[in-house]
Amino acid sequence: MAKSAQGAALDRKKLMADPIMVTTIVLLITFLTLFILYPLVILLIDSVLMDGHVTLDVFRRIMNMPTFTRAITNTLKVGFVVGILSTVIGLLFAYVEVYVRMHKVAGGLFKVVSMLPVVSPPFVLSLSMIMLFGKAGLITRFLLGIYDNDVYGYWGIVIVQTLTFFPVCYMMLKGLLKNIDPSLEEAARDMGASRMKVFTSVTLPLLLPGLGNAFLVTFIESIADFANPMIIGGSYDTLATTIYLQITGAYDKQGAAAMAVVLLCITLLMFAVQKYYLESKTAATLTGKASRARMLIEDKSVTIPLTILCALAAIFVIGMYVCVPIGALFPTWGYKFTPLTFKWFGQVFSKYHGLKAFKDSFLLSLIASPITALLSMIISYLVVKRKFKAKGFIEAVSMLAMAVPGTVLGVGYIRGYSQGLFHTGALQFIYNSAAILIIVFVVRSLPTGTRSGISALRQIDKSIEESAYDMGADSFKVFMTVTLPLIKDSFLSGLVTAFVRSITAISAIILLVTPSFLLITVQINEFAEKGAFSIACAFATILILITYGAVLLMNLVMKFFGTSRKLKEEDA
Amino acid sequence: MAKEKKGVRLEHISKIYQDPKTKKDFYAVKDTNLEIEPGSFVTLLGPSGCGKTTTLRMIAGFESPDEGEIYLGNEPINALTPNKRDTAMVFQSYALLPHYNIFDNVAYGLKIRKVPKDEIKRRVTDILALVGLEGMESRMTNQLSGGQQQRVALARALVMEPGVLLFDEPLSNLDAKLRVTMRTEIRRIQQRAGITAVYVTHDQSEAMALSDKIIVMEKGLVSQMGTPQEIYYHPKNKFVADFIGDANFLEGKMVRHEGDVGIVDVNGTQVKVAEAANVADGADTTVVLRPESTMLRDEGYFPVEVVVSNFMGAYQLYHVMLGNVKLIIHEYNPKDKKIYQAGETAYVAFAPGDAHCI
Numbered sequence: 025m026a027k028s029a030q031g032a033a034l035d036r037k038k039l040m041a042d043p044i045m046v047t048t049i050v051l052l053i054t055f056l057t058l059f060i061l062y063p064l065v066i067l068l069i070d071s072v073l074m075d076g077h078v079t080l081d082v083f084r085r086i087m088n089m090p091t092f093t094r095a096i097t098n099t100l101k102v103g104f105v106v107g108i109l110s111t112v113i114g115l116l117f118a119y120v121e122v123y124v125r126m127h128k129v130a131g132g133l134f135k136v137v138s139m140l141p142v143v144s145p146p147f148v149l150s151l152s153m154i155m156l157f158g159k160a161g162l163i164t165r166f167l168l169g170i171y172d173n174d175v176y177g178y179w180g181i182v183i184v185q186t187l188t189f190f191p192v193c194y195m196m197l198k199g200l201l202k203n204i205d206p207s208l209e210e211a212a213r214d215m216g217a218s219r220m221k222v223f224t225s226v227t228l229p230l231l232l233p234g235l236g237n238a239f240l241v242t243f244i245e246s247i248a249d250f251a252n253p254m255i256i257g258g259s260y261d262t263l264a265t266t267i268y269l270q271i272t273g274a275y276d277k278q279g280a281a282a283m284a285v286v287l288l289c290i291t292l293l294m295f296a297v298q299k300y301y302l303e304s305k306t307a308a309t310l311t312g313k314a315s316r317a318r319m320l321i322e323d324k325s326v327t328i329p330l331t332i333l334c335a336l337a338a339i340f341v342i343g344m345y346v347c348v349p350i351g352a353l354f355p356t357w358g359y360k361f362t363p364l365t366f367k368w369f370g371q372v373f374s375k376y377h378g379l380k381a382f383k384d385s386f387l388l389s390l391i392a393s394p395i396t397a398l399l400s401m402i403i404s405y406l407v408v409k410r411k412f413k414a415k416g417f418i419e420a421v422s423m424l425a426m427a428v429p430g431t432v433l434g435v436g437y438i439r440g441y442s443q444g445l446f447h448t449g450a451l452q453f454i455y456n457s458a459a460i461l462i463i464v465f466v467v468r469s470l471p472t473g474t475r476s477g478i479s480a481l482r483q484i485d486k487s488i489e490e491s492a493y494d495m496g497a498d499s500f501k502v503f504m505t506v507t508l509p510l511i512k513d514s515f516l517s518g519l520v521t522a523f524v525r526s527i528t529a530i531s532a533i534i535l536l537v538t539p540s541f542l543l544i545t546v547q548i549n550e551f552a553e554k555g556a557f558s559i560a561c562a563f564a565t566i567l568i569l570i571t572y573g574a575v576l577l578m579n580l581v582m583k584f585f586g587t588s589r590k591l592k593e594e595d596a
Numbered sequence: 597m598a599k600e601k602k603g604v605r606l607e608h609i610s611k612i613y614q615d616p617k618t619k620k621d622f623y624a625v626k627d628t629n630l631e632i633e634p635g636s637f638v639t640l641l642g643p644s645g646c647g648k649t650t651t652l653r654m655i656a657g658f659e660s661p662d663e664g665e666i667y668l669g670n671e672p673i674n675a676l677t678p679n680k681r682d683t684a685m686v687f688q689s690y691a692l693l694p695h696y697n698i699f700d701n702v703a704y705g706l707k708i709r710k711v712p713k714d715e716i717k718r719r720v721t722d723i724l725a726l727v728g729l730e731g732m733e734s735r736m737t738n739q740l741s742g743g744q745q746q747r748v749a750l751a752r753a754l755v756m757e758p759g760v761l762l763f764d765e766p767l768s769n770l771d772a773k774l775r776v777t778m779r780t781e782i783r784r785i786q787q788r789a790g791i792t793a794v795y796v797t798h799d800q801s802e803a804m805a806l807s808d809k810i811i812v813m814e815k816g817l818v819s820q821m822g823t824p825q826e827i828y829y830h831p832k833n834k835f836v837a838d839f840i841g842d843a844n845f846l847e848g849k850m851v852r853h854e855g856d857v858g859i860v861d862v863n864g865t866q867v868k869v870a871e872a873a874n875v876a877d878g879a880d881t882t883v884v885l886r887p888e889s890t891m892l893r894d895e896g897y898f899p900v901e902v903v904v905s906n907f908m909g910a911y912q913l914y915h916v917m918l919g920n921v922k923l924i925i926h927e928y929n930p931k932d933k934k935i936y937q938a939g940e941t942a943y944v945a946f947a948p949g950d951a952h953c954i
Contacts, residue, residue: 031612034660038677491691491749494656495705495756496679505704509695 039412044500048402053414055399056421058451059467063436064288064428066446070439071282082282092283095266099247100290102181102262107243109186111235113337114193120334121194122201125320130331133338138191140345142521143571145528145545147251147552148564149184152347154256155357155557162347176258184252187341189245193238200234200306201227206318219321233305240298244291248429250531251545255552263287264431264531271535277438284435288428295427348568352561368562376559381542382566388458388541389526392465396522399466400473401515405507407474408481409489410499426471430531433467437536456538464533465526472525473518480514481507513582520578524571601634601792602669602682602759604655609664611650611816624650626816627663632760632794632809634669637786639795639803642813643839648796649764651813655794656762657681668759679708684753685762688769690745692737698724698748699733705756723755726785743774750782754789761786763795767802779805800840804828812836828886830871833954837884844890844923846883850875850953857948863919865897868948881953887926889950892916892936896945902936918944 040046071082086092120126121134156163157175164173204227212222250264257265267287270280321327351357353364372378400422406412407419437460444452454460484507492506493499508515530545537543544567551560611625625647632638640648653659655666657678665672673681684705692701699720706716724730727747737745746766753761766782767775783806786793797803803810804824812819812827812835820827820836831837834845848862850872858872860883867883875881892902892914900923904915912930916923923944927933936942 031660031662034674037675038657038660041675041677041680485689485691487687487689487691488693490658490678491685491687491752492693492704493658493678494683494685495752496708497704498677498679501708506693 035411036413042499044498045410049406049412049414049418052399052402052406052418056418059463060421060425060428062445063433063440064424066440067281067284067288067432067436070278071285082278083286086279086282086286089279091261092266095261095263096286098178098260099262099264099287102178102185102253103243103246105182106185106189106246107239109182110190110193110242111197111239113186113190114195114197114238115231115235116330117190117194117334117337118197118201120330121198123318123321124327124330125322126327126331130335130338133335133342134194137338137341138195139575140341141188141191143524143568143575144345145251145548145564145567145571146188146249146530147255147545147548148348148568149187149344150180150252150255151548151552151557151560151564152344152351153180153184154552155347155351155561156344160357160359174258176256177260180256180258181253181260181262184256185246185249187344188249188252189242192245193242196238196241197231197234200231204230210319219326233302237298237302237306240294240302244294244298244427247287247294248291248431248531250429250431250534251549254549263290264429267431267435268535271435271438277435280435281439284432288432291427291429291432292424299423345568348561349565352558352565354558357557357561368558369566371559372562372566376547377542378563378566381544381547381563382570384541385527385544385567386570388461388543389465389523392462392469392526393519393523395462396466396469396473396526397515397519400470400518400522401477401508401511402503403470403474404477404481404511405503408478409486409507422470422474425467426475430468430529430533431535433464434532434535437464437532456540458541460536461533461541461543464536465522465529468529468532469522469525473522476514476518476521477511480511484510512585516578516582520574523574527571528567600669600759601790603634603792604630604632604760604794605667606630606651606655607665607667609651609654609661609666611647611654611659612662623816625654625661628816628818630811630818630821632792634792635790636808637783637793637795637806638809638811639797639807640811640813641797641800641803641839642819643798645815646813647816648798648813652685652762652764652794652796655760656683656685682759683762684756684758684760685764686746686749686753686766688765690749690766690769692745692748692752694737697734697736698729698740701737701748702752702755705752719755720751723751726754726788727751727781742770743778746770746778747781750785754785754791757791759792761791761793763793763797765797766795767797768799775799775802776805782806804840812839814839830952831884831954834882834884837954842887842924844885844887844925846885846918846921848881848883850877850879850881852877858953860953863898867897867946867951869951869953870948871952875953883951883953885923885946885951887924888928889946890923890925891945892925892927892942893945894934894943896943898944899941900944902938902940902942905936905938907935916942916944 072078164170209222209226212226253262253265267280267283270276352368354361355365403422441455444450489502489506492502534546548560548563606628609628612621613624614621642648654661665674702720703716727750729747767778779802810827811821814835820832827840837843846862848860851859851861858869859866860869898918900916900918902916906913912927914925
């Protein structure tokens with residue numbers, strides 16, 4: 025029996041009766057194709073096409089570069105170790121939070137730790153790592169008297185990335201642990217298992233796909249990370265930095281394109297495993313909601329050491345972040361600590377065009393964030409609530425963006441737009457303009473926004489929108505009067521997340537920014553590279569204040585205008 | 597109140613879905629023809645997966661039929677989107693807009709149609725009075741009980757004065773008592789408004805209580821269509837007989853007809869069945885008996901062994917074994933009647949008019 029064409033034709037006809045919807049879909053597909061798919065395709069084409077015929081010469085050439093092959097092993101080594109360390113530390117934090125009765129202060133610390141990586145620029149930890157443990161490090165040199173400690177290189181990257189990424193694992197695993205029904209573990213205890221045995225025979229096996237998931241997510245983040253290896257890697261180059269240097273140092277755009285393809289292949293492979301294998305497995309083993317509250321572990325011999333361990337780790341991480349604003353206040357880091365001074369902040373504005381840098385970063389991010397937030401809500405709506413032919417394409421390409429490292433995207437834009445579409449000059453005008461920076465911001469934040477939008481929309485009963493549709497509203501009206509108001513919180517947080525991600529972005533943007541725009545993150549990177557840490561810290565401090573301010577503002581707005589405030593209060 | 601009563605006509609309607617596991621296409625609804633009279637209350641009844649909700653959603657426009665055409669009144673509506681159809685649906689989950697209060701929920705569709713403000717106010721107030729929610733206009737939906745939310749959902753659909761009112765298992769989230777009250781309410785309001793209604797349910801007593809006509813569906817096909825009495829007393833096949841109430845089946849062979857009455861041979865005993873014109877002499881047949889029309893006596897057609905005898909209050913419940921076949925018997929008002937205990941032997945009897953052949 026073949027599916028007859030009538031149903032599909034009618035569905036298409038109904039869709040066409042909705043011009044706003046059709047226009048939106050067409051625009052969306054154009055955007056996704058032009059700015060996510062096309063740059064990746066052009067990379068692939070460029071790296072196998074030479075003088076009009078297909079060849080693997082470029083790949084052969086880069087594979088013979090020792091710097092490149094070394095970068096591959098370096099990247100994978102770092103990614104692997106960081107993935108494992110982050111997952112283990114994340115698991116420890118998550119376990120302690122979900123299973124152990126903690127002191128309130130420890131709980132507060134945990135919250136701060138989970139927030140910090142969200143609001144801070146990506147390389148803050150590298151800065152403080154160098155300032156605390158480097159040659160002139162506060163701890164190494166002044167506390168321990170070690171004069172030639174070398175933080176640059178493999179261990180520097182591993183430590184900094186682990187500290188940056190473990191909170192993500194912690195949040196992921198916390199969610200999963202909370203979903204384990206306590207009665208499963210109680211049943212095991214009841215049958216005579218010790219707490220350790222319960223952990224190894226019940227909790228851990230249930231969590232295993234989730235751990236794999238956390239590992240791969242961190243792995244992908246680690247190999248895509250540009251900022252930290254750039255600052256603290258020293259001569260230890262990873263793929264992301266090698267690609268950057270291939271363009272900015274060796275001016276070998278074709279080689280960089282081929283390298284980007286290699287990096288992309290690695291992340292895509294990991295992403296595919298994570299998305300289609302582990303995520304479904306996690307969902308399959310941990311679907312149940314906890315039937316009732318978990319009996320927390322109260323045994324002091326367990327709670328005290330675990331709490332102290334985690335609290336110390338948390339304080340260490342927080343200390344690393346605090347180091348940055350303090351560093352900006354010392355007259356000369358590593359030599360002269362008093363009196364505290366604001367001179368570096370002064371210099372940011374007087375000498376180094378700080379005002380322009382903040383204005384440019386701020387404005388571009390401010391323009392990008394509502395576009396991102398709206399776009400990701402529209403994509404989520406289409407993916408979750410509607411059915412049409414191109415839906416698979418939209419979903420796949422938006423997810424694809426999640427797996428594309430910023431550096432790869434940056435190279436793709438250079439190859440794809442510096443001479444226009446397919447080197448024909450079409451759309452060339454956006455290259456070197458503010459538009460391309462804004463587009464990069466949007467594309468880089470889109471996956472996060474879409475993911476949160478999708479999960480918010482999945483909570484909403486499909487028939488609520490259907491009922492509005494049934495009462496005569498068209499798609500646009502339904503989206504504006506029902507969907508958007510119901511996910512206002514998610515929209516708001518998407519707005520702020522997009523803003524924060526944009527203003528702290530560096531990996532793709534550093535390849536595309538022109539002298540007419542000064543961006544804070546690029547400035548920080550430059551000063552840190554030069555070893556001007558105090559100035560870098562001053563820039564970073566102001567940046568953190570801006571992002572933190574944005575988050576505070578969002579919380580305030582949500583508190584007073586959030587969708588469900590009224591509903592939540594009444595439910596309580 | 598409705599502008600114009602509209603009927604619904606389904607002509608050779610099919611819907612094909614793909615099984616997500618086997619990737620095989622299957623008919624969720626197959627070649628269905630229905631004629632729903634204007635102003636009547638029609639129920640689509642069947643177990644889950646029988647295609648009743650799919651049929652309803654095709655009428656509403658959420659699904660597109662793969663074959664056939666749907667008419668609302670005389671207008672073919674296949675290509676119309678749900679918002680352009682003169683139908684209004686009451687959803688299983690009520691689907692009230694949680695960010696609006698009751699008034700705005702009910703007024704939503706009218707506002708979209710750009711009805712003047714004072715008319716909206718008048719119509720909403722009237723309809724809320726009809727469903728018994730006067731004075732609650734400014735409440736939020738989550739301040740309402742399930743029954744009240746149900747009334748808002750109903751009011752919201754009614755206020756549109758649609759040609760057809762569609763119900764998708766609207767009472768399944770309510771508790772048993774409220775369900776009975778609400779179904780009486782729905783019937784009262786539908787009759788008062790004189791509106792055509794199509795109602796989907798898997799609850800046979802709901803279907804009986806509400807409907808002018810019941811359409812029993814099984815595996816995408818219409819099994820039987822008729823008034824509640826027709827469906828109950830004259831089920832056309834085993835599925836319908838079994839799905840609507842309990843039924844006992846006696847397998848036998850038609851011996852001969854005496855006028856309208858058929859003589860059927862069941863396990864060597866000849867029994868009389870009043871309605872048997874549909875079965876030819878010599879053909880295999882099944883005699884259908886409702887539990888309350890089946891009697892347990894000291895003498896009758898067949899000796900049976902009583903295996904269960906429970907006092908249920910309104911009736912005595914028996915399970916008896918006729919060979920390998922279990923029969924269910926309800927002896928109503930058992931107070932002064934002879935009660936057989938489990939293990940005893942008794943005889944099954946029934947009046948010819950209480951049985952029929954399929």
